[in-house]
Amino acid sequence: MLNQSELPELVHKNADNLYSITHIADFDGIGSAAMLAHYSKISTERIMFGNYSGEELARLRAEVEKAAPENSLVIFSDLAMNDSKIDTVAELLKMLKSSGNQIVWIDHHPWSEAAIAAASEYCDFIIAGENKDFCATELVFKHLYEPLGEDLEYGKRISEIAHLGDFNLKSEKYDKLLHSLAGAIAYMNYSRDISSLREMVAIVATGNLENEFISKKYSYYLAELEKNMQSFRESMRLYYANGIKIGVAYGKRIQSTQACGIISETLNSDISVYIDAERGKLHFRSKPGIDCSKLAATLGGGGHPQASGAEIEGVVLDETEIKKAVDRLIESAKDIYRGLPDAAPK
Numbered sequence: 293m294l295n296q297s298e299l300p301e302l303v304h305k306n307a308d309n310l311y312s313i314t315h316i317a318d319f320d321g322i323g324s325a326a327m328l329a330h331y332s333k334i335s336t337e338r339i340m341f342g343n344y345s346g347e348e349l350a351r352l353r354a355e356v357e358k359a360a361p362e363n364s365l366v367i368f369s370d371l372a373m374n375d376s377k378i379d380t381v382a383e384l385l386k387m388l389k390s391s392g393n394q395i396v397w398i399d400h401h402p403w404s405e406a407a408i409a410a411a412s413e414y415c416d417f418i419i420a421g422e423n424k425d426f427c428a429t430e431l432v433f434k435h436l437y438e439p440l441g442e443d444l445e446y447g448k449r450i451s452e453i454a455h456l457g458d459f460n461l462k463s464e465k466y467d468k469l470l471h472s473l474a475g476a477i478a479y480m481n482y483s484r485d486i487s488s489l490r491e492m493v494a495i496v497a498t499g500n501l502e503n504e505f506i507s508k509k510y511s512y513y514l515a516e517l518e519k520n521m522q523s524f525r526e527s528m529r530l531y532y533a534n535g536i537k538i539g540v541a542y543g544k545r546i547q548s549t550q551a552c553g554i555i556s557e558t559l560n561s562d563i564s565v566y567i568d569a570e571r572g573k574l575h576f577r578s579k580p581g582i583d584c585s586k587l588a589a590t591l592g593g594g595g596h597p598q599a600s601g602a603e604i605e606g607v608v609l610d611e612t613e614i615k616k617a618v619d620r621l622i623e624s625a626k627d628i629y630r631g632l633p634d635a636a637p638k
């Protein structure tokens with residue numbers, strides 16, 4: 293295991309020889325890769341994306357095999373290792389190690405002890421486990437970028453924007469920009485357009501976030517949203533589990549934070565569940581004091597106490613399957629939650 297003080301030199305030495313593997317789903321993933329690209333000027337083929345499902349991990353593995361990094365520095369950012377995927381990810385790390393690569397992993401999601409132990413076996417440096425103060429982009433800034441002392445203004449700005457987005461904070465200065473970034477990323481993600489996501493990293497690496505490419509993708513997102521919003525709203529239902537209000541709605545191609553925000557605003561729910569029927573994904577958000585990751589875990593998922601996800605793998609969900617999943621969730625919720633904690637807003 294490397295010492296923290298050896299990291300900047302490692303990045304500097306490998307500036308031409310670096311691969312970034314980052315979270316596909318949000319600006320924290322894009323921003324942390326962009327910061328590395330800003331410093332190292334790596335080409336876009338060296339940026340790869342991952343997520344937590346078996347399907348996406350298989351795709352990442354195929355990409356890594358194709359790129360075949362050798363004696364390089366591979367930096368993972370904004371990705372956790374879920375317990376159900378430890379073996380899959382460990383195998384990927386083993387493969388990278390056997391080709392002489394050095395591996396650095398920087399994340400801020402909750403990890404189990406077992407997952408940290410599995411990753412530590414292969415990583416040369418790792419920051420893993422829940423961090424309530426910093427998102428992945430900020431950690432990359434702090435540990436890999438800032439000590440290099442170049443263009444700190446760029447690094448600080450990207451960190452600030454990623455922080456606001458990842459912790460779902462309001463900001464008069466950046467709200468409009470945050471919406472367009474999140475919507476653009478959601479659009480590319482839903483349409484599985486990896487080359488556009490790579491292009492997005494390259495653009496963010498220039499620092500020009502008011503870019504036409506981004507605003508065009510955002511406008512596509514909005515156009516789809518308009519088509520999908522009515523049926524999403526009509527699907528909204530409120531359930532009770534020991535006095536906890538659980539709002540549920542399903543739809544497609546709606547950015548998860550936005551979808552859950554609409555559910556909680558409309559129903560005043562304590563937990564909001566958005567089911568992405570097209571991709572078989574469930575997104576959870578909850579009010580402070582209520583840990584929705586426990587509910588996500590009943591479907592094999594996980595995440596933060598206030599923002600989590602789960603997946604019914606590789607399935608487009610029809611109404612019967614959605615109903616079955618929701619019934620199961622509400623039953624599980626009755627076991628998990630014993631009424632509102634005092635800390636939770638009533």
Ligand SMILES: [Mn+2]
Nearest residue numbers: 320370428458
């Ligand atoms: Mn993040």
